[in-house]
Amino acid sequence: xxKHTVLSSGAKLWRSLACAKSELRLDLTLACGQxxxxxxxxxxxxxxxxxxxxxxxxxxxxxxWYHIYQSLDRQGETSGWEKGAGVSLQLENKSDNRFKEAVxxxxxEPVAVTPVHQDTKEDEEMLRDYFQLNVKLGxxxxxxGAADHHFKHIADIFTGIRMLRQDPTECLFSFICTSNNHISxxxxxxxxxxxxxxxxxxxxxxxxxxxxxSLSALADTSVEARLRDxxxxxxxxxxxxxxxxxxVTHGIQWLEGLRSAPYLQARDALRTLPGVSTKxxxxxxxxxxxxxxxxxxxTHVWQIAKRDYNYGSGxxxxxxxxxxHRDIGDFFRQLWGPYAGWAQxxxxxxxxxxxxxxxxxxxxxxxxKKENDEEELTVAGKKRKIKKEKIDSVKNIKVKAGHHKKAKxxx
DNA sequence: GCAAGACCTGG
DNA sequence: CAGGTCTTG
Numbered sequence: 001x002x003k004h005t006v007l008s009s010g011a012k013l014w015r016s017l018a019c020a021k022s023e024l025r026l027d028l029t030l031a032c033g034q035x036x037x038x039x040x041x042x043x044x045x046x047x048x049x050x051x052x053x054x055x056x057x058x059x060x061x062x063x064x065w066y067h068i069y070q071s072l073d074r075q076g077e078t079s080g081w082e083k084g085a086g087v088s089l090q091l092e093n094k095s096d097n098r099f100k101e102a103v104x105x106x107x108x109e110p111v112a113v114t115p116v117h118q119d120t121k122e123d124e125e126m127l128r129d130y131f132q133l134n135v136k137l138g139x140x141x142x143x144x145g146a147a148d149h150h151f152k153h154i155a156d157i158f159t160g161i162r163m164l165r166q167d168p169t170e171c172l173f174s175f176i177c178t179s180n181n182h183i184s185x186x187x188x189x190x191x192x193x194x195x196x197x198x199x200x201x202x203x204x205x206x207x208x209x210x211x212x213x214s215l216s217a218l219a220d221t222s223v224e225a226r227l228r229d230x231x232x233x234x235x236x237x238x239x240x241x242x243x244x245x246x247x248v249t250h251g252i253q254w255l256e257g258l259r260s261a262p263y264l265q266a267r268d269a270l271r272t273l274p275g276v277s278t279k280x281x282x283x284x285x286x287x288x289x290x291x292x293x294x295x296x297x298x299t300h301v302w303q304i305a306k307r308d309y310n311y312g313s314g315x316x317x318x319x320x321x322x323x324x325h326r327d328i329g330d331f332f333r334q335l336w337g338p339y340a341g342w343a344q345x346x347x348x349x350x351x352x353x354x355x356x357x358x359x360x361x362x363x364x365x366x367x368x369k370k371e372n373d374e375e376e377l378t379v380a381g382k383k384r385k386i387k388k389e390k391i392d393s394v395k396n397i398k399v400k401a402g403h404h405k406k407a408k409x410x411x
Numbered sequence: 412g413c414a415a416g417a418c419c420t421g422g
Numbered sequence: 423c424a425g426g427t428c429t430t431g
Contacts, residue, residue, distance in 0.1 A: 319415095
């Protein structure tokens with residue numbers, strides 16, 4: 001049976017490119033909630049799908065290493081996948097007919113075949129494109145840190161977090177699943193989505209890999225019922241409706257075409273889709289459509305704005321509504337500049353529970369009095385924190401009545 | 412424009 | 423309740 005590879009198993013299977021950890025941290029970038037499909041398959045080794053092929057990535061201090069597994073089409077040639085049968089066998093075991101049909105449909109479509117000669121240059125370019133390595137993250141960190149003291153503080157530990165340049169279809173349909181939901185469940189849902197409707201790419205150890213489903217696979221009318229069975233809840237309808245709507249009214253190239261549209265135009269276009277409001281549209285813009293200025297505002301980011309930036313406006317409101325949404329985005333764009341969305345992802349990542357151990361290191365580095373006090377208040381218990389926020393919100397309502405928009409810009 | 416409620420599911 | 427969206431009032 002084919003296995004996930006590791007760097008120590010023999011360097012000849014690996015290719016590399018120069019890349020400092022200040023430019024890219026795989027562990028943070030691939031697990032901070034922008035893509036839901038990467039898994040750490042061995043210590044420091046991340047396996048996932050890029051461009052219809054399965055890759056394992058790892059890094060050392062100044063080098064990014066990558067291995068691309070041989071695709072199913074070349075089964076039996078040399079190393080790589082188990083001799084093909086593994087995946088097909090697995091599919092036969094499913095008794096659900098609709099399941100088979102959908103997969104069959106996928107299989108009939110042409111699948112990208114890896115050329116026999118290994119085109120190192122193209123592969124490297126694909127990787128550079130996926131990680132947007134032409135963007136000099138170190139320079140951006142310096143700019144953000146110079147403009148924003150709090151960012152600089154966080155950035156001491158949370159280095160190398162950059163935006164992926166994801167496939168727009170995968171990005172859109174994955175983020176439709178994020179509403180009213182949490183990361184661990186989203187990961188499972190996206191995985192089931194791919195296994196159910198995506199073209200199989202092969203199997204490594206106990207894990208089978210699939211392409212993200214095509215629009216036509218998602219558009220089939222049987223999809224909603226299938227996805228409900230897979231635990232997608234009310235989002236099942238959104239996924240199917242969207243795929244159909246995009247294909248019928250816009251065409252298959254529409255999403256990619258939005259890469260060349262201005263940010264707000266692309267976002268408004270996405271917002272016409274059912275289940276896609278400002279937040280999800282911003283995620284898709286930032287993570288797949290080259291809109292670095294897009295700042296997705298969710299309740300979590302709103303908390304960050306209030307807690308770390310003393311952001312006052314909107315404290316009287318219960319939910320993130322129109323104007324508030326735009327204002328918070330503008331606030332961060334003014335603070336960080338045209339790559340505000342990238343900067344936001346750093347703070348977002350630093351706030352994830354799964355990286356709490358990393359964040360602890362910040363206290364070791366800076367035993368500042370004031371900040372310790374604030375942390376204690378936060379850690380001490382929810383009730384006290386809530387009380388404090390309520391007091392703040394009362395204050396801010398008064399402020400808001402007076403100065404409204406000018407107050408926050410001074411920050 | 413904003414506020415409620417509903418919406419699937421599971422930790 | 424959770425990293426939200428849609429529908430009403």
